[in-house]
Amino acid sequence: MASRTWLVPSGLVALSLVPSVAGAARLTQLATGAEVTEANQRFFDLPLPVILHIVGAVPFCIVGAFQFSAALRRRWPRWHRLAGRALVVCGLVTAASGLWMTFAYDLPAADDAATNVYRVIFGSGMLASLLLGLAAVRRRDFRGHEAWMIRGYAIGLGAGTQFLTHVPWLVLSVTPSPFTRSFLMLAGWVINLAVAELIIRRPRATHVRRDRRLVEAAG
Template identity: 55%
Template sequence: MTDTKAARLIPAGLLALSFVPVAAGAVRMTELTIGADITPDNARFFAAPVPVILHIVGVTVYGVLGAFQFAPGFRRRRPAWHRVAGRVLVPSGLVAALSGLWMTVFADLPAGDAGLLTGFRLVFGSAMAGCIVLGFAAILRRDVVRHRAWMIRGYAIGMGAGTQAATQLPWILVAGVAPEGVTRALLLGAAWIINLAVAEWVIRRRFPR
């Protein structure tokens, strides 16, 4: 595979990864804006819609716009793109992470999401926000290598929902039902770990030092 073709496939793959959270967010946003029937499954979103909407908007902007930050050819043809997009991505990523943390702590989550899964969400949500802040601080110091490394990690965590669809799919195909309880928590947690492992591999390949 040529470098040009690989460079095109990277943002395409990231956009595909962001499809699940973006599509799910669009459905949820439609429910909240058109006034869908309130059911036991969606009542918690209607109870506190503001953080839900902030989370959806933040994740959508962060996922879609962020994918193009990993297209070297696109950035070379538009030198100002990376800086302008970064000024949007930092606040949108922080909004996505912090609103997710707010919902984890204060929202009335399903009983099956308590315990281990809550811990995972708090850890990875905090880590995502931390990576973005560290990446921003690094670029202020003109430390481009650390800036890129932290931003790659932050994006990997932010796109965990896309990988979570893949980690749950084998279970659903075999068992015929969606995973619950500890099984669901472990499968969702595995997605974040997979994304971070890939991110670390990319970082060490690009920046050996």
């Protein structure tokens, strides 16, 4: 039973690893003054948004995974609340800096205009979801809070699923066309949000019991 309790958080952490490692590598490049190439020049020209994005996204995805552990929420409700507050800040920084990068950086050759449109749509959606989740918990609408936070987390974890959608091309050592890459990026976000909606729309009794526990924990 314990192993099943931690199955979802473990899977989410695993899904976060590739973008987290890539982000750490990018920060190392910027910190050590790595060779400037056509692919990374935009990050050296304007490093702040990408630094904020990585610093916000890594804890948001990895620590946020443990918010899906019912056992952890029941045993340490104070941790759930404190971590949640920090994660909202990290998520807002991630979404805002992602939008900043979309508008500030030149479009890479591997992308097309549709990719940036998707980034704006889902970045704005993540920002709105987190703010709506924060507003919901302030009025003690715990079910609404949970739903909006799950949606925000799903969008934030998009990079992990986008890596999976690119795997066939990576295995074949083929570079997808800008149109194909745009579709693969969109697929990552859509898959995550579809799974999020399935989680949110579980039987009502599950939510009722959880609402009761959260109300009791909040005092």
